[in-house]
Amino acid sequence: MRYGICTGIENAGLVKKLGYDYIELSVTKTMGLDPAAYAAGKKALEESGTEAECFNILFPKTMNFVDGKTTNLDALEAYLEKAMAMIADLHGKVVVFGSGKCRTCPPEVKYLDAYENLVKACRLTGEIAGRYSIKVVIEPLSRKETNMVCTVAEGALLQRDVANENVGMLADYFHICANHDDLNSIATIKDFGHIHIASGNGRRYPLPGDGENYGELFVALHTAGYNGRMSIEGKTENIEQDGAAALAYLNSWRRKTMADKVKLGIIGYGHIGSQHGRAIRDGKCPQVDLTAVLRH
Numbered sequence: 001m002r003y004g005i006c007t008g009i010e011n012a013g014l015v016k017k018l019g020y021d022y023i024e025l026s027v028t029k030t031m032g033l034d035p036a037a038y039a040a041g042k043k044a045l046e047e048s049g050t051e052a053e054c055f056n057i058l059f060p061k062t063m064n065f066v067d068g069k070t071t072n073l074d075a076l077e078a079y080l081e082k083a084m085a086m087i088a089d090l091h092g093k094v095v096v097f098g099s100g101k102c103r104t105c106p107p108e109v110k111y112l113d114a115y116e117n118l119v120k121a122c123r124l125t126g127e128i129a130g131r132y133s134i135k136v137v138i139e140p141l142s143r144k145e146t147n148m149v150c151t152v153a154e155g156a157l158l159q160r161d162v163a164n165e166n167v168g169m170l171a172d173y174f175h176i177c178a179n180h181d182d183l184n185s186i187a188t189i190k191d192f193g194h195i196h197i198a199s200g201n202g203r204r205y206p207l208p209g210d211g212e213n214y215g216e217l218f219v220a221l222h223t224a225g226y227n228g229r230m231s232i233e234g235k236t237e238n239i240e241q242d243g244a245a246a247l248a249y250l251n252s253w254r255r256k257t258m259a260d261k262v263k264l265g266i267i268g269y270g271h272i273g274s275q276h277g278r279a280i281r282d283g284k285c286p287q288v289d290l291t292a293v294l295r296h
């Protein structure tokens with residue numbers, strides 16, 4: 001697993017100092033920098049050795065590409081060309097298709113019409129991003145942020161309907177908690193491209209004592225075969241202190257989760273030829289690490 005923080009480009013050096021693998025930047029905020037500030041930020045990335053691998057907040061709140069009138073596909077295409085060129089200039093690899101307000105269906109618009117527009121917008125985003133070798137990941141959001149594509153299952157349906165190999169999926173622990181969604185649904189995703197994490201209570205940095213069981217998330221990710229990037233997208237009043245503590249805490253959860261799986265595989269189920277072993281092999285016990293049984 002590789003870890004990053006969602007923060008401003010001015011914190012590039014600090015992110016590297018704290019031991020993170022990359023920084024996740026806001027598209028709209030970075031595009032809004034004046035030329036001098038942008039150049040300074042790019043230089044800070046290069047000098048610190050920090051990689052801006054991921055980007056979020058792709059669209060400004062003034063856009064709406066599902067209501068059929070605010071933002072047409074021509075305007076969307078022109079904006080996306082500029083956005084993807086900027087992301088590529090900073091060597092970005094993944095961009096998050098979130099931006100809840102831009103994909104909110106107004107009461108006067110039929111939902112199916114809005115959904116059709118959303119599919120077209122997401123497909124166009126994937127096509128343009130692909131020209132720059134950038135992966136797009138759909139982010140299901142809290143129902144407080146949008147009324148379209150809120151659960152992991154709904155995100156997977158949108159991905160299917162978009163039918164573009166450059167468009168994958170993201171899961172956000174905070175949004176999953178806010179929607180009372182099922183973490184186990186993560187295992188059903190075929191093209192899982194990114195993770196956001198923050199506490200379900202207050203959307204803060206994941207820290208000891210916050211009352212969350214992040215082990216459930218790591219088990220679901222392991223079951224899905226995911227071992228990619230995970231970005232902290234939460235609130236903090238002290239990024240240096242909380243950033244260091246959060247990284248250590250997430251690593252401890254991951255180690256504990258993997259250790260528990262190995263223990264369960266060796267002690268609980270025996271050899272691969274047994275009845276329990278065959279159940280594990282056939283995927284009927286996803287909480288058990290097959291490699292642990294094989295080692296036994």
